Amino acid sequence: MFGALELGLIYGAMALGVYLTFKVLNFPDLTVDGSFTTGGATAASLIIAGVDPFLATAAAIGAGLIAGYITGLLHTKGGIDGLLAGILTMIGLWSINLRIMGKANLPLLREDTVFTPLRENMLLGTWVSIAILLAFALILKFAIDWFLTTDLGLAIQATGNNKEMIRSLGVNTDNSTMLTLALSNGFVALCGALVAQYQGFSDISMGIGLILVGLASVILGQAVFGNRNIFMASLGALLGSVFYRLIIFLALRAGLDTNDMKLTTALLVVIALLLPRWGFLKRIPSLRGRGNRAATSVPQGTTDIKDPAEIADIPAGASSARAGKEG
């Protein structure tokens, strides 16, 4: 139970990364499966090489930033479809991750990791470690909240929302897309580095199917916390990750084994996506309706019908208009 909470909070970093691409940028980024392992691999190899674990974790973030940036380059400069760009990077990273690690599995036994102080004081699996991890996850969450409300962050939100509009306001959407992908994969790699240190090894296949875990977290969180503003949405992603781990924990308790977890995760995402369609939970429409969000406008109040004469003098004849546009 405590273990599930700890894992949930650690994986919260990845959920926040996935939130940045899937929800904010409206970009289905599959780089995650590769960059997560890249994070774990980078941190593990550096730690084994004697590098300070915090520095190694920072380096892992750097590796993730680069991975995300490459996907961004492929998509924006190369004009490759976003889904495919992510898959290409993910597949390519498999070989790179093996190069980084040198072999398929790197154990971190008896190495100092960022969790060593907790482990040595027998604090892992207690409220203390959960409090520390919660604080860490909340710092990441508030960092994202803050970032998205800056001028630059608003431009990124607009990039995911209405590219044409923000381009007309002078934003290079190629750059904002690449920046967001880089940041997102930085979060994912950070998560990979922490998971590797938490579980005591880095493995080449540790990232497989992870995008679905991230997605499950984001969708679960959104179902519970809604999508009213950034604060709630990022909180939802974070706590969705914890919910997800608890569900997995309960599923394992119920007698399923770890190999069933991929199917469990997939089913969880399917259920979370289908439920609102059947009208139970109308709060999570946007992943199913990707791309046509603008069309879901609901008129609220009808204050815009006004006598034009009140606003300015204009010849009556000018008040007629036609719909249509030249071909």
Next chain:
Amino acid sequence: MLKINTISKTFFAGTVNERKALQGLSLELAESDFVTVIGSNGAGKSTLLNTISGRLPIDSGSITIDDAEVSRKREHKRAKYLGRVFQDPMAGTAPDLTIEQNLSLALKRGQSRGLGRGTTSARREHFKDELATLELGLENRLKTKVGLLSGGQRQALSLLMAGFTQPRILLLDEHTAALDPQRAALVTALTKKIVEADGLTTLMVTHNMEQAIALGNRLIMMHEGRIIYQATAEEKKDLTVETLLGEFSKLKGATLGDRALLN
């Protein structure tokens, strides 16, 4: 101010679908000119605006704004000169962002965007004042998501966003065409108000001849990628729809859109 020198644009060049959208068109706008552009379907009106804004690259010719050659600059680089409103009311705003966030985005048009707060209280006060001029009550709904506004409200907001940072040139691309008559009238009135308040240099494409006559100090008529008729400030005062229709009828093969005739 704005100098367009013999620009040409051909779509699908060298194919059976080849279409010459602009054929050596030249146009010059002086400071505070408000030029309305009319023309038949496919005359190149929207193409003209899109080449100025950089959404479409030109094949030849040059476009200079304030003596700066911009025709090779990409769209986002030209944004510092241009305020734009599109035909689609959904196009000019970000639906999932609030009114104040949209205005913040517009406030930084063409500037570099850093890590400063997007919506400060100082900006909010400024936005309230600006929104009040629309007289739509939007100044009390700063935190409303724009996707919840009606088409007319969104278009009015787009217009404000395009105009309130005093762009060197305001480009209006049939921005009232997708609205019902009442809302179109409202947006037309706001256009007049916003343009006149700051003396903005404006290029407005419209299908509506009456609107083209009522607004602005100059009028141009386009056909097959060329300007075929111009009315100066003097001439425009006495211009009537009949005169314009007469000009149209001189053209061989020119057909007005049904909608234009219905008016």
